[in-house]
Amino acid sequence: MAGASRRVVVTDGQRIEVHPGCEAVVEFDPDLTFECVDSCTWCCQHGVLLSDPDLVGLAKRANVNEATVDFRGQQAVKREPKDRENDVAPDGAACFFLRDDGLCALHAEHDWKPVRCSVFPLSVELEDDDLHISIREEAHDHCEGLDVSERRVIDHLDDFLPERLWSIANPETAIEP
Ligand code: SF4
Ligand code: SF4
Structure with a gap:
């Protein structure tokens, strides 16, 4: 509940x-x-499903319309092509909030993350x-x-x-x- x-x-x-x-x-x-390794961005190469409390928190820190997409009826942080050779998925994309320096913009600038990002x-x-x-399971591999x-x-x-x-x-x- x-x-x-x-x-x-x-x-x-x-x-x-x-x-x-x-x-x-x-x-x-x-x-x-x-301990998260600075040179690794594996878990930021994917979209992130957002809970209702996440959406409220995100709206205080970013443009939700710009940063999210509908994923099977639920809002998610979208992926976008990144101008980087490394630290992106094979399709060249990563999370909207992954900065060029490999940091999460939400974490670095607002000390806040969606729940699923904190949990990983x-x-x-x-x-x-x-x-x-x-x-x-995928954490053991990546x-x-x-x-x-x-x-x-x-x-x-x-x-x-x-x-x-x-x-x-x-x-x-x-x-x-
Ligand atoms: S997969 Fe994610 S949590 Fe694990 S080291 Fe890489 S960036 Fe950090
Ligand atoms: S919101 Fe931040 S921590 Fe979560 S996947 Fe995107 S860049 Fe990584």
Whole structure:
């Protein structure tokens, strides 16, 4: 239910209170570390689905009409051709907000990102109204930031899982084919 904290139910995973009243069931190795690698922009080469709270936040920081497209009935940050040889998808495009210096304009200039960008490389599944957190399969293949630092993901879950995640009607990161 939008605006409400998820119900607390004991499961076989480790339960963590990420924000007051907002818990998640952790299903990854607690020793996993992550630090985004400056030279990697893999997860910014794709479009980003936007939740309703994202759209409200984005509208305060950018021109939503210019930056988004409809994707199967849901708004998404659009991709656009980039004048770069590296750090773009094979079609030469990347996220609208990926700057020439490889940084995200929203993050660099507004200290803000869509929820799905904050969550990566984690995955969110909704089971019995609980958020279950694991690692995105494609992150193991493409994300250069896994296990390259001392920064344990489990100690910084609030960075990956913003409080507004708990108010989204469908917080799951998997996209139906
Ligand atoms: S909005 Fe920013 S963090 Fe998200 S994909 Fe685009 S450039 Fe990357
Ligand atoms: S794929 Fe991983 S290392 Fe690369 S930009 Fe995304 S979060 Fe950072």
